[in-house]
Amino acid sequence: MKKVVIGLAMVLALMVAAPLAAAVMIVVVSSPAAGEELKAQECQSGSTVATGPWRAPTAQKYVITSGFGHRTSPGGGIGSTYHEGVDIAMLPKPGSVLAAAAGTVKVAGPYSGLGNAVVLDNGSGVSTTYGHMAKLDAKIKVGSKVTIGQRLGLEGSTGNSTGNHLHFGVTENGKYINPVPFMSQHGAPLNGQRVAPPPPKKTPPGDPGGEGGIGFPLPPPGKPRKASLHNPPIVIPSAIKAFYVKAAKHYKLPWTLLAGIGMEETSHGFNLGVSSAGAQGLMQFMPSTWATYGVDGDGDGKADIDNNADSIMTAANYLTKLGVTTGGAAGVKRAIFGYNHAQWYVNDVLYYAAKYGGGTVQGDPTECGTGKGNGNPDLPPLKSKRVKKLLTWAKNHLGDNYVMGANGPHTWDCSSFASAAYRQIGITMPRTAQVQQKWLASGNGFRVSPSDAKPGDLIFFDSYLGPNAIGHVEMVFNPATHQAIGAQNPKIGVAMTDYSHDMKNKHIFQVWRVGDIADSGKHTM
Structure with missing residues (x-):
């Protein structure tokens, strides 16, 4: 450029x-x-994805029950206190407290009114505090290094507390600051949503770059199922698997998802033939659908509905057009349903995909x-x-x-x-x-x-x-x-x-x- x-x-x-x-x-x-x-x-x-050097201090949904600054004394005490953080209550029940950023443990154990607490030195003059935990993980010792998202302990109600919650505080150059704008400015807003583990941050070979927040696992199969109940997945011929892998790489899909459709439709080409509805080829396309979505998969300059490479590449094209990479598990299921309008079909395909190894969809799980x-x-x-x-x-x-x-x-x-x-x-x-x-x-x-x-x-x-x-x-x-x-x-x-x-x-x-x-x-x- x-x-x-x-x-x-x-x-x-x-x-x-x-x-x-x-x-x-x-x-x-x-x-x-x-x-x-x-x-x-x-x-x-829905679930956001932990990206960059900061994340919410829990993987669960949660609510902020008390904000930063002056407030009435906890437990009905007289007067007010200055709250040096925010209180986070996890939903639907107490869960793991996670490191909001990588750092070194400065405090691990009883800590004044915060009960069982951890304080991390996160570098650049910033430290984070995690208080009122029921217990700390055994690995959390003063001087130990922790990574972003590492479990510190279990949410609880120790110290000066009236119920299960996490006290989360942030200091900058020794001064307590409001964690809400700080976390928002660092790309990890405290918005109450679940935060999934970060996906591998690898840039595909030959590509100039990518972005964070990408990646979610293929959803597991549900019920009902049909063909997969009596037709177990078979070994995929090497040439056919190579076509699955090539198409998946181009359209950024797990190859196992294409294999799931190939198994469901024609057992990877072993049961080729025109269906009663008129669908053709390894991935079973109607000619009218092929006319719109058919692509050349083997580079011979034409899109042939009966060519295995073209059929598989077109399936990947069609799934991404149907939105398989957006909206998380729901988006995957909607796309498969769009391929063939039956709920049992969706579950069969996901069952076969799981048996072939599952995988990660390179897309955003957020519904918008x-x-x-x-x-x-x-x-x-x-x-x-x-x-x-x-x-x-x-x-x-x-x-x-x-x-x-x-x-x-x-x-x-x-x-x-x-x-x-x-x-x-x-x-x-x-x-x-x-x-x-x-x-x-x-x-x-x-x-x-x-x-x-x-x-x-x-x-x-x-x-x-x-x-x-x-x-x-x-x-x-x-x-x-x-x-x-x-x-x-x-x-x-x-x-x-x-x-x-x-x-x-x-x-x-x-x-x-x-x-x-x-x-x-x-x-x-």
Whole structure:
């Protein structure tokens, strides 16, 4: 990519020269009542993924029962106390307390009114405190090193406590600070959601980079099942397995999922024939479906419904078009159901996939709509002062490093950089690029033509996740010269680039405008 730096003043001048049509659109929008703000639409709750150097101190759902600062004395005491942290109650019952970041154990045991507690030195002048635990893990000793997410102990009610909860505190340079904004700024908001273990942070060979928050396991089979009850999985012929692996690598799927469909449909080609409904080939496609989704899997220049390589590659294409990589387990099941409309079919395929080894789907588990449609075009666009603030912040971070899964403050991946920029103006977006687009489509923004792009708009296109999934995001900086700013890849980090080539050559290329919304503070990151 061509690296270009351009003056912010020139960009901001463009914002006041908006087309008349855009100005008219703003005029006709129904304004909220006095004192009322447009609120962000939230993503569906579910498991987020631990990425970067910080995470919530539990893997369970939870609620914050007491905040930071002055409060009534616990247990009905007279007067007030200054609460040097937040109280977290895990749901539905007490669970494991986890290290919010890697560090060295400074305290492990009885600690004043916090009962059984752990204090970690997390480096750079930051330490975290975990209090009121029922017991500590045996490995947690003063001086020992812990990793992010390592179990410290069990939530309890020791010390000055009136019920099971975790006291979680953060100090910076020896001073207690409010953990809520601190954790949000470090990419790990205390929003009450479950946090899954971090997936392996590996960049596929040959690809420039990726983003954090990616990966969830194939769901287990449920009931009812049908064919798999009496047809056990057979050994896959080596040539057929090679086609499964190739297609899975291209579309970023577990090859075992394709093998599950191949086993269910034709026993990997041993039972080839046209079905009673007219489906053909190893993966059994109707000719009408093939006409839309058929792809060339062996590189001979044509998509042949009876060619095994083409059939398997088309199955991977079709599944990703059906959304198999988004929405976690529910998204996988919906996609398989879309392949063949029967619940027993879904469970058969998942049963076979599990028997062949299961695997991880390279996608985001967050539910946030389908991503289809053009969003809410009645939303007013961001005010110019908000655009100026987010672009000024972004420009000040030119030259920062790129690391997959990083959340700042000077190291990012593409989506964490975009979401951090928008946090500067009080808007919290989901963690990954593909769910950020779905979040916008669900009512937080609206899609615009690339030719109508304005500074601050978000550009989404396919990247390392395959041709049918959004894998990269950056912000429009100067639409007149097609300049965008973002965390690009490990070689150039945060840089200004020309998006003209991507606009012409990417399979997916979308530009979205964030509405002038107020952050609800509750959606997934």
